[in-house]
Amino acid sequence: MSDLNVTATVVFIFFFLLVTVLGFWASRWRAGDLNSLDQWGLGGRQFGPWVSWFLIGGDLYTAYTMIAVPALVYALGAYGFFAVPYTVMIYPLGFVLLPRFWNVCAKRGYVTAGDFVKGRFGSKWLGLAVAITGIFATMPYIALQLVGMEKVILALGFKGEGFMAHAPLTIAFVILALYTYSAGLRAPALIAFVKDIMIYIFVLAAVIIIPYQLGGWSNVFSGAAKVFEAKAVAGAAATPPVAFAGGLLLKQAQLWPFVTLAIGSALALFIYPHSMTGVLAANNARSVRFNMKALPAYSLVLGLIALLGLMARAKGIDVKNPQDVVPQLFLASFPDWFVGFGFAAIAIAALVPAAMMSIGAANTFTRNVWRPFINANMSDKQESDMAKLISLIVKLGALAIILLVNTQFALDFQTLGGVIMLQIFPAMAFGLYTRKVHGKPLLIGWAVGMALSLCLIWIARNPTTGAFVPNWATPLGVTIYIGLITVTVNALVAWVLSMVIPNAGADETKPSDYLDAK
């Protein structure tokens, strides 16, 4: 432990303890009966526009994002900046769908996307399909939050053998699991305030001080450009030559993957269980609309965070694993106490989404798997007990993936998760606007989309390493995001079959349920 950065670690632990106290105290914040799923899993649907802003922002812009987006920009330059157009697209889309979704869910007591689909189409099987898709996509996402946290803990200088190497991460996660268990959604809601304020400070400091150290923004870009050019030259000179796709601008071949990945990711974002949980916790549709205009502030921050990748290039930081680049850039640029602050911000940024994801998955399992298929007569207390238990299991599962399997496994399943998450988009989007496309065709469309997604992911995987990649080099010569192809097929199948198959299944919702309460 001789390399331990003591000052940074002390600051880090201070902030971690602060949010731990908040997490446990949260059960008393705006108190409600935590023995009901509405209270435990949605915080009582009472968060106004500003609390929702912190909560949803804290939920969507995760620790993993803060590590992975600059890592991609560090590795490839312009391509990694897809995060910005992607997050530009999510809010106009959210503005169309989410206020209607909030209204119908509040009116009918729905807690999850599966609840809505089941009620709208009268099909518990479609509800189940939506539920397992969401849970499957969420698990690796939680695991990757742990990766984000572990990167900063390692950068503090923790070194240990075997089990000890993961001890700090395990302790942090067990504490998180405990206060999520007791306080439910109130815990991440309260911690999100601390997280978001810390992230804003961290980013402002980074984008002012690091370019200043480098002699201005133009040096950041020209410095990064030089490194990318040198890499391209070195790659071309190697035997055999290695094509290097990085640069300050997109290469011709990157345009299609860039655009389709941005669109596909945008369609998927708000149907992840944790995003829906954050949205449904708002107090009314007005708060949701307000947030579609206020949340882009975080996208701006994300864009600036992405530029950390170029700053690291300009500063000459050389790491084998690009995911180490943000911690290393911080160590090279800031005094120890601020390193501790920045690392704490990233670690706390892992806690909020990890809590929300486990709550989202737990609500989904309870409402759309257990209740309809195992025990239809659950009491409110049984429901919340079940969800609490599942939130623990989900977090332990994610921890086990990181400790026992490996990070690549989580990354592969995260890639796959994004693609299959999109497969519930047709049911959600059609469902919020029309009943002409209905249950059975949507279920068949989902199944086709899932099967096709698995096939294409398998075909497109990296031939040497076997790693899953999100894009597929189509026979037409362009490379396209797999999820966008499969969701298109999925939606077409559902739409066409809806004209053939009789429209059975009861719709328990009314058109007025989707509109704002007057």
Added chain:
Amino acid sequence: MKYLLLLVPCVIAAAAPFYNMMEPQLFGFPFYYWFNLALVPVSVIFIHAADVVEGDNK
């Protein structure tokens, strides 16, 4: 009209070939980077306009 307003920022964001260039630069930022960042507040203006146009028919 509401949907058209919301579509505009999405289409611009997807039009990568049109903003994939170095010039003109702004405060040392190549066009590609500052255009993308500037698009974020612009998208908010469009969403707000859609909200206003929709009025009370919600």
